[in-house]
Amino acid sequence: MGDAVVILVAAGRGERLGLEVPKAFAWVAGRPLIVHAAASAFESPEVGSVIVAVPPGSEDEARRALEPFGPCDVVVGGETRQASVRAALGSGAASSEILVCHDAARPFASPALFGAVIGAVAGADGAVPVLPFVDTVKRVRDGFVTGTESRDELVVVQTPQAFRAEALRESHARAERDGVELTDDAGALERAGYRVAAVPGEASNFKITTPEDLARAEAIASELARG
Numbered sequence: 001m002g003d004a005v006v007i008l009v010a011a012g013r014g015e016r017l018g019l020e021v022p023k024a025f026a027w028v029a030g031r032p033l034i035v036h037a038a039a040s041a042f043e044s045p046e047v048g049s050v051i052v053a054v055p056p057g058s059e060d061e062a063r064r065a066l067e068p069f070g071p072c073d074v075v076v077g078g079e080t081r082q083a084s085v086r087a088a089l090g091s092g093a094a095s096s097e098i099l100v101c102h103d104a105a106r107p108f109a110s111p112a113l114f115g116a117v118i119g120a121v122a123g124a125d126g127a128v129p130v131l132p133f134v135d136t137v138k139r140v141r142d143g144f145v146t147g148t149e150s151r152d153e154l155v156v157v158q159t160p161q162a163f164r165a166e167a168l169r170e171s172h173a174r175a176e177r178d179g180v181e182l183t184d185d186a187g188a189l190e191r192a193g194y195r196v197a198a199v200p201g202e203a204s205n206f207k208i209t210t211p212e213d214l215a216r217a218e219a220i221a222s223e224l225a226r227g
């Protein structure tokens with residue numbers, strides 16, 4: 001067993017999904033999203049433990065759900081994703097040299113993908129999974145196209161994202177100091193001048209956002225179960 005610590009952000013409300021329960025506790029293929037994500041992380045030999053950030057009041061439920069899979073620390077998340085990562089960074093359990101941030105809303109990241117980003121940190125300060133951008137990308141202002149972007153260097157970014165712990169902490173502290181809100185953790189490192197490597201992502205590793213995504217996840221899960 002390796003000793004990378006995975007920060008699982010699960011403290012969002014899931015407003016676009018629109019269920020009674022927070023999104024991380026929505027069920028797909030017989031278990032909650034948070035369990036899919038944690039189980040996959042623990043299956044990766046490089047991962048030693050998980051810190052999960054949950055909405056206030058969900059701590060016991062999270063602990064009960066994840067404890068069977070491996071060592072797990074539970075913290076209450078914040079108002080934003082970034083604040084939830086910061087809450088996890090404040091846990092004494094975030095003590096390893098490599099920290100991996102992962103969205104609980106991505107149930108299909110494979111154990112190998114955790115291994116790939118953790119491995120890629122050896123040559124950088126962080127590593128993120130990316131997929132090529134397949135559609136043509138344009139800029140639109142006031143309803144009219146103003147230009148076409150070159151697609152060559154554009155990618156779509158996923159989690160898990162792995163970091164040297166020190167670089168992640170410093171970048172988050174800097175973003176907070178500067179009052180900057182970011183949608184992923186690599187963004188904090190980029191603006192702090194750190195080097196972030198790109199590794200191949202996985203098409204099945206999409207983020208569950210809407211009810212349609214949940215239906216698609218259910219279909220993928222039963223496909224995977226059939227082999």
Ligand code: CTP
Pocket residue numbers: 009010011012013014015016017023024053077078079080081082084085102103104105106207208209
């Ligand atoms: N997240 C978090 N704390 C927040 C907001 C988001 O830990 N304050 C987590 C979510 O639980 C999710 C991931 O960050 O695993 C990606 O966020 P998103 O897909 O936007 O989830 P929600 O914020 O829950 O959904 P919505 O924006 O529809 O409310």
Ligand code: MG
Pocket residue numbers: 012
């Ligand atoms: Mg959100």
